[in-house]
Amino acid sequence: MSIVVRTLSEQVFDVIRERIVTGRLPHDVAIRQDALAAELGISKIPLREALARLEQEGLLTSQANRGYFVRRMTAGEVDEIFALRLAIEPRAAGFAATVAGDEERAAAQRAFDELDAAIGNSSPDIGVRNRIFHAALVRAGDRPLTTQLVERLQVMSERYVIAYLRPTGRQDRADLQHRQLIDAWLDRDAAATEHLLATHIQGRFDDLKGRLNAEGAR
Structure with missing residues (x-):
């Protein structure tokens, strides 16, 4: 240890x-x-x-x-952050699912369980738990740079999620997607992992763009 x-x-x-x-x-x-x-x-x-x-x-x-x-939040930054997440995260998680060892698989399951509990309790550390979970999905395979990039992009995107989406109560949908994602990842199903994670990230991006566009129209 x-x-x-x-x-x-x-x-x-x-x-x-x-x-x-x-x-x-x-x-x-x-x-x-x-x-x-x-x-x-x-x-x-x-x-x-x-x-x-x-x-x-x-x-x-x-x-x-x-x-x-x-730093101010902008629609342009949202575009850049989520374009990078979509380019990096799904494929990295799919690869990690196929090479993860027992300890990494246990860490991913534990990260999901802690995130699920935080959501169920409306805990203030949901954002932290969410970032830990997403990082756990890409950490396997000795790719520290990829993990660092994912964590950094998660932090930056979480600002927008908290500011524009968290008050709207969209956490239930994200929780269901996380459940499907961890199941596919633990099954070592790279294709399903990539698809589910890309869908999850794209959904958050679409929601954010909708809210930002609405804010801009006021």
């Missing part, structure tokens, strides 16, 4: 990332670094490291003499 030691800046990165994804940090107000460091009980050094990494991840933008701001 390996023990993963995470630096303070990595822990701060996760905390701030969740605040961005869930909308707790507004996009039109500069992040108050002094206040945030005091709230988290840390110095500004690990905070700055985390903010710089979040900018690299595409969640923050910096302005000279003004600091960091949460």
